[in-house]
Amino acid sequence: MSNSTTLASKAHKRSLSIKSLSIKSLTLLGFGLVALPLVIALIFGASQVNTLAKKSASAITGITKILDQQQLLKSSQIKLERSAAQYLVLRDPALANSYNEQCKQILHLTEQLIVASQDQELQLLITEYAQTVMALIEQTMPEAEQKSPTDSTIIKPIQVKFSSLNATYEQITQRSGELSTLRITDIQQAAQAVRDIMIQSLVIIPISILVAAIFIFLITSPLKALTQIIFRLQQGHFNHEIKVIGSPEIQEIALALESMRTRLQALELQKSSFIRHISHELKTPLAAIREGTELLYDNSVGELNAEQQEISHIIKDSVFRLQKHIEDLLNFNIVLDSTSLQDSELMQVNDVVYQVIAERKLDIKRKKLTLNNNLSNISLYGNRKHLAVIIDNILSNAIKYSPDEGVIKISSSLVNEHLQLLIIDQGMGIAQENQEKIFDAFYQGPPPEKSLIKGSGLGLTIVKELILRLNGNIELLNEQSEQQGTKIKITLPRAFRQEEPV
Incomplete structure (x- = not known):
């Protein structure tokens, strides 16, 4: 138990030590931890690709060299066979020189093929081919030279040797093809291995993203906390x-x-x-x-x-x-x-509206106003005193700016669990250029006719502030014309319809 507590304490201290780093240090550390695996993977991948490229180039060069030498060997063999036959029939010294040169070239090519092949089986075949050529030079040709050019059997031993050379050459060609196929297969397997390694290296990307996300969280979470604190102070x-x-x-x-x-x-x-x-x-x-x-x-x-x-x-x-x-x-x-x-409580909106109307009864009678109420049975969870202040300020403005014997309409509805309260008067309305100013503290619009009493300029400021604190909204729905009266819509959350009428 004590060991686990000690480990937890050490982990907590380590976490605090990381969080206590400066923003610059956190940024550099995070960048290093994110970039390091990617750089390692990039270098390793580049190294593997470079190795594969060198191996492929070496294999292609070797195969090409062997094929070129085989072509030269075949061409030299054909020339050697032709020179030998012509020399035995014509006994021309120039043909003898050509024959000897072809023999030397073939032996030189076989030596190069043995070095380039790097395959034991192919080297044995090339050695066998070279031995056949040596036997042709040292034994078959001298025996044929002792016969008369008119002897019908003079060419037959030469043909037998060259048939043997052709058979050995075909075996060399077949083995070279097999080696080419094997090397191509090796290259394909190496390429597949590199591809598999690169795919496995992709695991580093989500790890790097996770590390980046951790450091982003370490950097931004205190900033978010500060933002919330500033908003709370606001x-x-x-x-x-x-x-x-x-x-x-x-x-x-x-x-x-x-x-x-x-x-x-x-x-x-x-x-x-x-x-x-x-x-x-x-x-x-x-x-x-x-x-x-x-x-x-x-x-x-x-x-x-x-x-x-x-x-x-x-x-x-x-x-x-x-x-x-x-x-x-x-x-x-x-x-x-x-x-x-x-101080929030559950209240009936109608009760609050009727309470405010009752308090303004004398003002309504003085101007002989008519109130048309279309109120739904809606309950609201909030501060009753605040709601009363909101409705009282809006209604007092409607009474103040309504003409004598005018009509004020008050209606309520429930929309998506939000109370919508609409208050409409028949006053002179609010000019378009003043509509954005009416919620500013101490702003006072033009006074209504026959009124010598000015307001404080705080009424609508109080209304808007209280509505915002209740997570609600207030909108001015006036038309462009100033003769349409004033239409104000108040929206407040946490409302629901009552089962029983109030």
């Missing part, structure tokens, strides 16, 4: 300590990110605390101011003249505007608070 999650095992360069980046995370976390806490504190401090006196203004405006403390009514109306609208800004600020603080995303 999403506002500052609670997890940053630790990455990797090369010194990676660890240096991780330390810098950890330092940045702690600073961002501290700033986030300070900012959230400040917003909560200042909002609370403003809401209390603001409520008293609004209540007092309402009493003045309703003539509860005495009749006001027209000028006083106008002043109280301005105060009332300003207080309402300030209260709306504070609410937007609190909602924006919800977006900045990443811990609020953890």
